[in-house]
Amino acid sequence: MGRAPCCDKANVKKGPWSPEEDVKLKDYIDKYGTGGNWIALPQKIGLKRCGKSCRLRWLNYLRPNIKHGGFSEEEDSIILSLYISIGSRWSIIAAQLPGRTDNDIKNYWNTKLKKKLLGRQKQMNRQDSIADSNENNISSNNNKSPQNLSNSALERLQLHMQLQNLQSPFSSFYNNPMLWPKLHPLLQSTPTTPDQNSKLGSQESFHPLGVNVVHQNNNIKLAEINDGVSPLYSENVEQSLNPTHGFQPNFGFSQDLQLDDHNMDLMNRGGSKELFQVGNEFELTNGSNWWSEEVELERKTTSSSSWGSASVLDQTTDGVVMLQDYGQMSYHSV
DNA sequence: AACTGTACCAACCGCAGACTG
């Protein structure tokens, strides 16, 4: 038995909305609200549209106070930072940007922001390769491209590193509380203390964005700081770790990733060996060299490149991988 | 002027989870 269609596809109009349709929909919702039933709404108004289509049109275009285009640097920073932290949870990201819709942010990311960032990275790559060609003492390993890591995984690692105090236009965001997004006023309060955490049987790490990452039993939540009860996002770790489930453990690759100024700890939950190398130092000159290309990632496991993510800043007690600039790190199963 | 490639964005689609009877 198949899933019932949300509407009679033969009798619904598709494609761009006409001004008349917009007026009908807007007028009705302004007067009566959605009535809690999008499916029935188009019939009430006399629109030959699918309820889902009406909902989308309202949320992305007709709703009051919608902003289109013209993203500011601050908004760029927020989007980037949240993308690094939680991945493509556009609705959560949109919630932090008043007037912006998830669709808008998603489009902006895919068409502009990502290219903007990766474009800078390529520029840096070229500079690095020129510099490398002048150095004879670099091991051949360092010149390999990270073929084994998917583009998306690399992309996020790169973006993450950019945020790790590599002087980028965005790195200042992490160091400047004034640029952190304004969440619910309560979120601006002091993070929960370790004592409180232990009472709750949870582990928590504080995120500069005002969102706490809470480990509680088998769940990970992006929770509001004040109570840790109302999750912005949550995911079941046990389920995540079960290979029979479709999605991978979050956080970085399929492992947890922790970065501080110069070290990167990779917490591998699977117990398999991984070898990472970092070839270049992160050069910080004139505030422009904010990404260095030679991050060598030799992955010996078959983990997915899924960047699902809630918390690249969390820790586990599983195996630990140390990564240092210029260093070669190896994984030690615990 | 005609064609082609690219960028952008509105809208669609399918899925998963929540809700309801």
Added chain:
DNA sequence: GCAGTCTGCGGTTGGTACAGT
């Protein structure tokens, strides 16, 4: 507890505008 329905989300597609050849 279960099946059907609804809602929300994220990925993808298709149309349009514009730039380059």
